[in-house]
Structure formats: structure tokens, C-alpha cells
Amino acid sequence: MKPIRSFLFVPGNKESMLDKAAFAGADALILDLEDSVPPPEKAAARELVARKIPELAAAGQRIWVRINRTAHIYDLDDLLAVIQPQTEGIYISKPYGPEDVHMASAMIAEAETRANIPVGTVRLIPLLETARSMQLCFEIAEHPRVIGIVGATAKNADMSRALNFIWTAEGRESDYLKARVVMAARAAGKWPIGGIWQKIKDLDGLAKSSQLDRQLGMAGELALHPMQVETINRSYTPTDDEVAYYQGMIDALDGAMAQGRASVMYDGEHIDIAHVKTAREFIAMAQALKD
Amino acid sequence: MKPIRSFLFVPGNKESMLDKAAFAGADALILDLEDSVPPPEKAAARELVARKIPELAAAGQRIWVRINRTAHIYDLDDLLAVIQPQTEGIYISKPYGPEDVHMASAMIAEAETRANIPVGTVRLIPLLETARSMQLCFEIAEHPRVIGIVGATAKNADMSRALNFIWTAEGRESDYLKARVVMAARAAGKWPIGGIWQKIKDLDGLAKSSQLDRQLGMAGELALHPMQVETINRSYTPTDDEVAYYQGMIDALDGAMAQGRASVMYDGEHIDIAHVKTAREFIAMAQALKD
């Protein structure tokens, strides 16, 4: 599956923003029915989003929807409305642990069945916003419907309330959470997803933040505003220099192998088959993003 | 339950120090029967502490006692002496894992029963001083009698021997342990407790250290000396600026909601319901500390 660098949140109650979202350049959209929609507008937003899904998909967008969590379950009406053949996946908020992810997945299966979509088609990404879900992130990531887990932090948001830490841009308090999410997701063969940068206009801050996430191993990131998309995409796109570096590494080891050696010094470092595997995967990923 | 910012250790064999402890301003006292009491004085200290508990409680102190670990269990005589109606909880050293926490809890239940105190009244805080207890800190934190877990580090102390790391004031080697304890404790709904600053007279160092712990999410901290209490309390007390900041955030979103929006820019950041929940909890905690 083609990687997703940027998931752009779009409020589900704003038709004009939904219309514009197709032009934001995001790798995927998250049509939001949850925190960005005021309670009185939830029902209208659900209808609007349900109507926009085929349109946006026809415009080439990959469609995800963040549904509401009700008092104790997820919003079945949301799911019945938005699970459509064009829906790539669902974002859920605040699971308390793997049992809630099972429940969300079963509710999605119910909606798939009623919509005549093969069970298991629609993917799931949980936002790890409770301390228990962070603690149990590997168990959550192992659920077969889950394709990624979000380990995002921001000043004063759910995540910081859950852990009661004080968010900083440098991220000392967030590094553990993020590194843990990266390892757990990768161990389960899923995407670790980072973010969030709340100072919408501070693109330099965003660039720095997304590069730090990328460096820790994140596969992509949540965007709060279309303005952020280009910066995020750039942070997660291999540069030409990087591509050249890895191509050179492949060539160097190929040369050494031709001479019967299994390792070579390249750019001052000791390189062997393991490194070239990394290089080939990097170039494949760079190519996938271009296609 | 009212938060505890500072737990002050007081040697159980020093009557004058026990007497003065009531004036130290600590949120709770730990009357210590363990490492700060030389072996020949253990029995006398036990008696002294047992006698002081009602006095100190009458003076408004919240009373915790650190008991001894014998060769393979915890010290039953210590427990029988110090489990009294005024005892809020027990600190135990060096559990090897959840089974030892179960054992300590059963021994406390035995002492509660003999003292006619309802079983489960006395709380338990384990000091994570063995590597295995740190590894299994979430399982330990889930025990119903446990109200907090301590992830404290200091130069050359038990914790550094367990992991064999070299302690630094900056804490690169301790950050993983501390962040892990914060997440595990919060995931179980318990308090993560930090510390320890051994350079008693270096209050600036202490302030920096306790602010780092607070920033990582610690709920409070161990104090070795009455001199440290005020600095620690300050680090864990919300400032007026912080209270004003969060009150402003609540007001800003309330305003936005009144206009049918679910999010607002506040102080240059994108704020929604999730942030306001953090704000309300922060203000409630600040209020609890004032009461």
C-alpha cells in the first residue's frame, strides 16, 4: 500500500473546507465528525460527510473519517453513514485498550456488512489518547484491522492530560511515547503516525517538529490545516541527495561483491548486505511516493 | 484523594527529627524503619514510630511508613506495629515483581485484620529498585492496593545498581525509566512519584531536578530532608500564570462554542474540547492543593 505522509483533518461540518480539501495536496484526508464539530451540528455533519465521500474519492482523495465516541461505545450512526465503498479507513478516539479496538472493529464489520462491503476492507487507526492505550500500544497495533497507530502529542491536548506531562517543542516528555509507538507499530508491521503541530502559522516550527518525528521513525503525520501539508510532505519525502546516497551505497557493495567481498567502506562507514537492504527499501519508498 | 507533592523521609530512630517533621510542610511523611536506621536500632525505631504515628497524625500529618524487607519477605513485626488507624500507607523496598507486591499486600491485610482496620484501607507504594520491578511496573501499578509507584533515581543508589547506569543530573540515563513509570502509573490510574536529589544543600539543583520530573509527568517526589520540601512543593504547584492561562483557554472555547464553533485559536494554538478538559483538570488540581 502506498505510504501516507500527511493525514489532513477537515471539519465535517464545513462544506467549503471539505470542498477545498481535495486541493490541499494531502496524501489522505480525515473527514472529522468528532472534536472539530460542535455537538448541535453532529447530525448534519454526518450527512454532509456521507455525501462528500464519493465526490472526494472521485477527485482522487484517499478518504478516512474520524467518528465520535459516545458514552461507552463508538457512534454506530456515524459508522453506518460513512462506511462506503470509497472509505479507506476510520479514525477512532480514546480507546481504553485492545478490547475497545476489537469493539470498534466489530462495529465497522457490522457497517461493512450492511453496506455490502467485504468484511475487513475498511482499515482502522486508533488515536492513542488514553494512558492505557499508550501502555498497550503493541497489543492494539497487532489487531488485524489496524493499519497504523497515532502517537501524537501537543500542548494541553488529550495526550498531555492522559500522562499529565508538560508539552515542550523539544519534546523530552514526548520522546518516550513516540519512540514506543514507533517500535510497537513496526513490530506489528503497521505505520507509526506522529504530529501534531498546533501553531498553524509557524511553518518553521512545524518543519522542525515533523523532521524530529520522521527521524524517530514515524511514517507520516497528522495535519490540522491545509497550510501544513506541503511542509509535512516534504519532511517525509526522501531528498534527491538521500536517493543518490543510497544508490551509491548499492553500487559500492555490488562492486565489492563482484570482487568476492561481502562488505565495503562507503562514505567512511563499514557497509554490508544489511545496509544495502535498507538502501533498496528506501529507494522503493521514494519511488512509491513519486508514482 | 488530595494530591501529594512531597513525601518527606524521616529516620524512624530519631525522636527529635520525628517531632520536627510535623513542621516541615511536607504533604506526607515517610517514617523510615529501613535504610536510614542502623540495624541495632531497628527494634527501638519500630516502637518509637508506632508511638509517634497517632501524635503526628493528630498534628495534621499524613503518615506513611517504610518498612524493612527481611531475607525473603517483608518484616511482619514492622507491619503489626505500624498499621494503625492513622496510617495512610506503607512504602516497600525492592519488590522483585508483582508477586512480591501481592505478598506485601497480604501481609498488610493480616495486620489490618489484627488491628480491626477494614481490609484495603492502608495503601501501598512500592519503590522500584530492582530491574525486574521496573520492567514489570505496569503489572505492579495495577494491584488494587497500590496507589503510586516510585521511579526515582540517584547517584549510586539501588536504582543505578539495578540498571548499572551512570547517573547524571541531566538524566539521559534516567529518562526512559521515569517516562516508563509515568505512563505505566497513569495507565493504571495511579501516581507516578519521582526524585531523589541527594545534594541536600543544593536547592537550585533540586529545583531543576524536580521541575524536570514534573515536566515528564511525575505527580510528586521523595524528599530526603526538610530543607527540600518547600522547593519540591513549589515545583509541583501550579503557578498563578498557569492558572490564568488555563482559565483563559476555557473562556476562549466557551466563547467559540457560543458561536457554534468547536475550536478556536488561543495564544497561537489550535484549541478544542480536548484542551479544555486538560484545563479544567489543571484548575481542579490547583484548587485541591489550596484547600
Place this chain on the structure above:
Amino acid sequence: MKPIRSFLFVPGNKESMLDKAAFAGADALILDLEDSVPPPEKAAARELVARKIPELAAAGQRIWVRINRTAHIYDLDDLLAVIQPQTEGIYISKPYGPEDVHMASAMIAEAETRANIPVGTVRLIPLLETARSMQLCFEIAEHPRVIGIVGATAKNADMSRALNFIWTAEGRESDYLKARVVMAARAAGKWPIGGIWQKIKDLDGLAKSSQLDRQLGMAGELALHPMQVETINRSYTPTDDEVAYYQGMIDALDGAMAQGRASVMYDGEHIDIAHVKTAREFIAMAQALKD
């Protein structure tokens, strides 16, 4: 068992390098049949290594062998050739989790049995190079044959591909992995092993890197070249100043105990029995390395 500060990789197909390895000063050698040997030379390397083991052991070297992983298991021919009475242990690459470590251990037992060596004699160290093995490092470390686990990172190597992070010399992306390996290994009573520094000629960089690993709690480190051994050994050897510091601490508390106190201020810090235990273990380790 005497600690191992440096494990030196030696390509298993280079007789002259194998011969010279005995003079490198490494605490242990890893005769490598895996990535440093080109595929066409694997069979010859296996024979060569099998022949060199008794020689190198006779020259006082502690012998480890890194065997190949075939498509789905480990290389049984490698094991049958290199499990000899002088073989201290086996390094394995890329286990996917505890089940693979069980499988490797069973294959070693098979080779021990056929070589008339008591089952369980030969130790095992897994290189944590898959994300799942890192995630499950504690479960892996608990296997009775495992004596250590490797949490090494390097630019573009298996480990960075597994987590997809960007390696830096400062190690922000690696700290979580390394701290996690330290705690898991210590919790299971095993050695955490660090490394790797690929810029062979940059000994200053190596010194800094190995000191950072040591400071995090690593017990020793992988060396890629004989040139690196001395630097690594130095990083993991207590200095005279350290020995003096800890001896002073023991003396100070002994003095205090003689006067009926259980703690003392030493070098500006509050010291008690816990610290002196650390001191005694440190001095014992320093002594073991001298013997």
C-alpha cells in the same frame, strides 16, 4: 562469569584476520559466518572457523560464532561445525521473537548432543535486528540459554531499517531502544550489549559513542575492527579515580556505622547502605577485569 567489554567481529573467511584476532586484546571474539562472508565462500568459511576454534581458544581467546540464518531457520550445518568444547557461545541474527530464540536454542542443543557436550553449555546472544524482537526483548532475555541481548544501532543497518528511523551520532532515535534493552536485560539478569560504531578510523567518535552506551548501562559492546578494541575496553573499564571514589564511600559509611549512624554525607551527597552496595559491586567488577 568474567564480564566482556568488547566482542570483536572477525570475518570467518579470512584466515589471516582470524590469526591476528588473538592479538587484538578483545575480551571475546565473534567469528563471523554471516554478513561479512560472501555467499560463495560460506562453506569454506565454516570449515575454516571450525578449524580455528581450538587454536584461538588455546591462545586464550573466548570464542563466539555468528552463524547464518537460512530462509526460515538457523543454519544447522554451521552449528554442527562450530559447536565445539571450546565454543563459549553463538550469536544469532534477526530472530522474530522468543519462538525463534527457542528454535535456535533447540538447534544448539542438537549440536551439543552430537558433539557430546552437556546440553546448555553453549550460551546464546541474539542480535535484536527486527522490530518484533526489540519489542519482545524481555521475553527473549528470559530464555535460560541467553546470556545477553544486543541493542546496537548504526547508520542504515538492519536495526534502522527495522524501525525506519534516521540514525544520528547523538542517538536521540536510539536512546529508547538502548534504554529498553538495558532494563530488559538487567531485569532478566543478563548482559545488555551495545555498539556499533561504523566509522572505523574515527576513534574519538567511537570513544564518545561507547561512553554514552556505558553511561546508559550497557555492559559491553560490539567491535567491527581490532583498532576499536582498546577504545571500547577503556570505556568499560573503571578508572582509578572511580575506584578511589567508591572506596572512599565505603570507608565513609563504615565510619558512620561505627558511630551508630546509617547514613552519611559523602562528597556532598546523602549516602546510605544502598550506595555502599553499589560501591562494593563496582570494585568487585573492577577487580574481575584486572584478573
Place this chain on the structure above:
Amino acid sequence: MKPIRSFLFVPGNKESMLDKAAFAGADALILDLEDSVPPPEKAAARELVARKIPELAAAGQRIWVRINRTAHIYDLDDLLAVIQPQTEGIYISKPYGPEDVHMASAMIAEAETRANIPVGTVRLIPLLETARSMQLCFEIAEHPRVIGIVGATAKNADMSRALNFIWTAEGRESDYLKARVVMAARAAGKWPIGGIWQKIKDLDGLAKSSQLDRQLGMAGELALHPMQVETINRSYTPTDDEVAYYQGMIDALDGAMAQGRASVMYDGEHIDIAHVKTAREFIAMAQALKD
């Protein structure tokens, strides 16, 4: 809580049967919305049952409802209709394991919340009708909302399809399942519930079957028809002889204790404190059923 010997199924679409149910003498009713209601009548049955709950409760009945399982979840509309202040609990069919029991419990909590009933009030009994739920019956029984688990078998019903055994009245094929359910339920402090006798008119067969279930440790049983209730109640009610036997045992040991002995021969058997505890619990249960 007062024991329940007989749970009587009543089809939820038959008003006259619902009305008569109050006179059947069952300890509890199960108003059935599931397999005894033909699909086209499900919606009407739901309304009818919702309407009858307060009536039947007012007539002194303890009310349970068996809801439908939809394709992948439980029927939320059923739950929203039947969770009322008078509803003692919900029966669910075919959970696949503990995750489904969590899901059902969360859905019940949702309905409790919307009905302003304190969360956790309504109890849950899962029918173990899939092999996986039988395999994991202890894990299911441990869920706090679960008050009992059903290990019932009958010719050709769900349970025999799940295990593919051939049902016999003697029950060789069912004994393992039933004994397993008894132990798992008791280990979790819950009720093991047996049954089912499908030959409605064969009351002798029913008596034998229910006595076998009782003898294995079942606490009560499912009834398919009002005719069965009296027989079932009798099987699970202590006889006068039994009460006299246990009272005699208590007296005998009391006598022995008065003479300083801790055991006595009673009715040819060696009796001590353990037996008298059983006797006292038996008499307490007999008394509870009379009240």
C-alpha cells in the same frame, strides 16, 4: 443475591405467553427476542417486551432479556429498548470470546447511560455456544458485569454443532463441558448455569437431567417451558433430609469442639471444620430460597 434455580424462556412475540409467565413459578424470566422470535416479528417483539418489563416486574418477577446478535455486534436497538430500571440482566448468545463480552458490556453501559441507570447495574449472562467461548469460559466469567455463564447442552443445538459431538441423555459428551463451566464459574465467584431439556413433556427425563446438573455443581438451569419450572426448582432446592443431615453435622462438631476435639465421626465419616463450613453454607442457601 438470592439464588436463581430456574430461568424460564418466554418468546418475546407472544403477549399471552408473556402474561402467563408471571404465574409459572420461575425464579427468573428470560424474555426472548432471539431464536424463538421469527425475523419478521423481531421489531414488534422488541416493543412488546419493552412494554411488558415494568408489568412483569411489578408482578414480582425477576426480568432478564435475551437480545439478538446482529451480523457482528449485539443489537443496539434491542438494548436501548429493554434496559430499564426493572431489568435485572441481559442474556447474550454466541460470544466468540472475552472481547465480545467486553463489547456487550460496553453496549449495555451505553444503554444504561441513556436510560439514566447507574453504569454496571444490569448484569450479563453469556450463553457459551461457540467452542471458543467454552474454551475461554474462565476469562469470560471474570468480567465484572458477568454474574453467571451457561454451559447447557441439548441435542442438535448450537452447543453440539460447535463441538460437533453427539448429544446423549447420559451426557458423557457433555460432562467435560459442564464440569469445566462449573469450575470456571466458581473460580470467578459466579453462577454456573445448566440445562437444557428439550423433550418438554418428559418430566422424568428432565428431573434426571437437572439432578445430574445439580450434582455436578450447577447453580440453576434454563427452562424452555413453564411445565418444566417446578421440576427444576425441586432439583435445586435442598430437601428436608439434606437440611437435617447438615444440621446434625454442625451439632456433632460443636459437641466435639466443646470437648477439645477438632474432628468427629459423623454418619460414618471423618468430619472437621471444613465440612461444617459446607454445612452452614448449605443451610444458608436453603434459607435464602425459602425467604
Place this chain on the structure above:
Amino acid sequence: MKPIRSFLFVPGNKESMLDKAAFAGADALILDLEDSVPPPEKAAARELVARKIPELAAAGQRIWVRINRTAHIYDLDDLLAVIQPQTEGIYISKPYGPEDVHMASAMIAEAETRANIPVGTVRLIPLLETARSMQLCFEIAEHPRVIGIVGATAKNADMSRALNFIWTAEGRESDYLKARVVMAARAAGKWPIGGIWQKIKDLDGLAKSSQLDRQLGMAGELALHPMQVETINRSYTPTDDEVAYYQGMIDALDGAMAQGRASVMYDGEHIDIAHVKTAREFIAMAQALKD
């Protein structure tokens, strides 16, 4: 996949028996390289079996092979010889638990890879002959390559040594093991396989034994001799009466449903949708065995 009623063991060292096996009428053959082959003939038997696999498969036989267990692993040479495109699966002896099943599966994957067969094609059935493997039979049955588990008992064989029970034809001592294997296998969606009847010529005893196993829920059984095949097949084949009974049940409920009822009395029993599902599965199975 078509059910297998009878798995016939054929000694792998007897060419004439292998040739005749194709005419025995067994649903599948187990070409045995293990206990029925004397050690000096193991190598020759391996070659013979490898040669016979394509022949027997061409003659319409479903081919399974029981390989040897060496001191600590499974026999890799056996696997490399007998994993061929026509091989349906492998029987393994004496796994000590799930880890050994993982190991066997990895060794099979290795052989599949070398034989250019897609990994996962060849199925696995473990003989539960150690007490630990019986205890952990559910965990074993959950392995994706495992298609069935054997819970067979016989006088003095491995199974009785493992549990140290005294085998009886009535099977009181075996019922627990067998019922446990049935539930665990069905819970994992796999086949429970029974047997073994050692009195080769006592076909009446065999018939009784296989009917008891079938009644407990076994899906098929091991045969030691061609003479046993017909009796076993008969025990596991639905009779015409059974087919008629279930067809009548389907008809009866169809009739009731047409009149708006969801249950009906059939043959004196209360029947609903659950029973008819059993009936349909039974008839489908009967049909599959005829095809």
C-alpha cells in the same frame, strides 16, 4: 477441505505395504518414518518414502508423513526429502509445547522454500504425546499451520506414560483428554483426531471405540492397519437414517417459519434456527464425504 475420517499409518520401510496402502480405502495415508521403522533402516525408509509420494498421490491418495524427532529438534533430512508438491501434511511426535510446533513449522517452511513450494502449503498435525503438549493443546491448535491435533490414547503407549494413567477400553481415564482436545481444536477451528485401537483383529472393539470418539466430537481417527479402515470410515460416516432425520428437521422448521413461527416440536423435541444450522452442516458434511 474435504474431511478425513481415517488416517492410515504405513511403515515407511516396507515397499509392499506402501504399495498396498493405496487400496486400503483410507481417506489419507501417514507414511511413517518414525516409530514403526527400526533405526538402521531410517535412511533407506526416507528415500523410499520420498520416491513413493508422487506415485501414491498419482493413485489418488492424500499423503501425510510422520517424520522423526531427533534429540532436540525434528529431522531436517526427513523434511527435505518428503516435502514435495504432493505432500498434504506432516505429522510430528512429542512436541513439548507451542514453541516446538513453531520450530517444526519453521523447519517445514525451510523445506518448502528449498522445494519451491509456497510457504504455508504443507499442513501440520502434532501428536499430543507429552503431558505439556496436552495441557497446552489450545495454544498448539491456534498455530496457523496446524490443521488438527491428535488426542489419541492406547494401552501403554506414549500418551499413557505421559499421564501415567491405566488405559481402559471404556476410557474413563481418557475421556478428559479427549474432550479437552475436542474443545480446544474446535475453538481454534481445527480437527480433533482420535484413536488408537491396538487390538488389530478386534474389529468390534474398534467399532465401539471409534463410535465413542465420534460421539465425543472427534472428526476422524488414526488407523494402525488397513483392516481397520472400513470400520473407522463407517463410524465417521453419517448413516442414511441420520441424513433423513436432519432433512426432516429442516423441513419441519421451514414449515413452521412459513407459518410465522420460529420454533417447532420435531420428534418430541423443541427445535429452532440453531438446530437447523446443525442439520444443514451435517448434511453438507455427509455430501462432502460422498463426493
Place this chain on the structure above:
Amino acid sequence: MKPIRSFLFVPGNKESMLDKAAFAGADALILDLEDSVPPPEKAAARELVARKIPELAAAGQRIWVRINRTAHIYDLDDLLAVIQPQTEGIYISKPYGPEDVHMASAMIAEAETRANIPVGTVRLIPLLETARSMQLCFEIAEHPRVIGIVGATAKNADMSRALNFIWTAEGRESDYLKARVVMAARAAGKWPIGGIWQKIKDLDGLAKSSQLDRQLGMAGELALHPMQVETINRSYTPTDDEVAYYQGMIDALDGAMAQGRASVMYDGEHIDIAHVKTAREFIAMAQALKD
């Protein structure tokens, strides 16, 4: 370790019974401080038992002691008194699960340490008298200090109260418990221990009961009275006929192997290497009981 067929309970407060116990012929004695001692005599019994241990051991008896369970732990004073160099093991009552077994083991370790006995010397047998301990019997059996587990049932005793079944001499209600204990114990390499026959004078009933237990796989049994010992020992001792039968089997296969066959018909059954292993173990056990 030599098997134990009969464990004879002796009241710890009856000196004459303790003196006579040495002549009862039991393989081991259980000096009882628990239910057979009236509360006022507990302290005196403890002293008496402590005094008798060396005497009885000197008389060739293997000594076990059943200690008291206090409100929440085990009786530390009991343990400190009876853990002596001659004590083979401790029986504990009513553990609630593996955590309690850990606690008991730690308390025994404490007593061993104070008595200068190497930690781990004294063995532990838990009486599974709570439903939870029966449910978790495998986890309990895996504890390294545990050498056996008791799955005994009797009319109205703790075990029947725990499961609330009705005890019968035929044991339909007990078979599941006993077979489960046999498998769990054997899976952990421990002894399954049966019993109890309360009708002291009914030796025929005892013989039948102990033979049923033996047949299920029990290794030995609890005896309530010296009169029962001989009957029990006989039930668990191989008969001469059995020894002859197994010796004949060994001879038969040896003969077949000499002719190049790996199996043979013996006494009408198909016999191979697996059966002969059983035979050899049986004869070894018979020999151990004679020594």
C-alpha cells in the same frame, strides 16, 4: 526422588498418635497443625510437632507438616518452628492462586534462611481447596518449590463447597477435577496426589477409591488414618503380574528388533518403542518402591 504412595495425616496435638505414626507404614507423614487441631491447642501442637520432627525422622520417616493459614497469609510462627533440616516439605491449605503459592514459598525461604537451611530445600504441596486454585492448577504446579498438587475430594469437605457439587463414591462430579490435576501436574513434571476416603473403617470402599485414583494417573494419596495406609500402598504398588507383563513386553520388542522389525504383536496388541519406554519406566518405579 522415591515416589510417595501414602501421605498419612497425624494430628499435631496428639503425642501418642505422633509416636505411633512411625509404625503405620506410610511413605510419608503429614504432621498436622491445621484443621485437626482445635484452636486453643495450636500453640502447644506447634511446639510438640517441632520437637517430634527429629525423632520421627530418626525413625526413618519422611516428614511433611501442614501449617495453618491465618487471616490473609500463612502462619509464620508455624513455619519458623517446623522448618528443620529433617523436614521434607510443607502442605498448605486454600491458596487462592499462584500468588499465594509464591507467598508461601517466600515465607518458607525466610524460615530456611533463619534455620541455616539452603533456600529451596524444603518442598511444597498445595491442597487445591478453592475453585480458583483448581482453575489455575497448572500455573501453581509450575512453581519450582512445588513438588506435587492435591486434587482430593470428599463428601462435604472444602473441595465440594468450593465447587458446590454433590460428592459421590463413583465420582462423576470429581473426575474432571482429578483428571485436570493429573494432566496439569504431569505437564509441570510434578506429582498429582489424590484421595480422600473418609469412611475410615470401609477398607473395601477405600481400595476401590484409591484404585480409581491410581487408574486416572494419581501418583499417591492422602490417608486420614493409619488403618488406611496398607490399602493405599497396595493400590499404588505394581503387582507381580504387572511387572511380568511389562518385562514380557520388553523381551518381545527386543526379539523383534533383533530381527529388524520395530514393532511386534504382544498379548494381542500392536507394540513399538513407545510402549517399551512405558514398560521400562514402570519397572523402574516398581524397583524404586522395593528399595
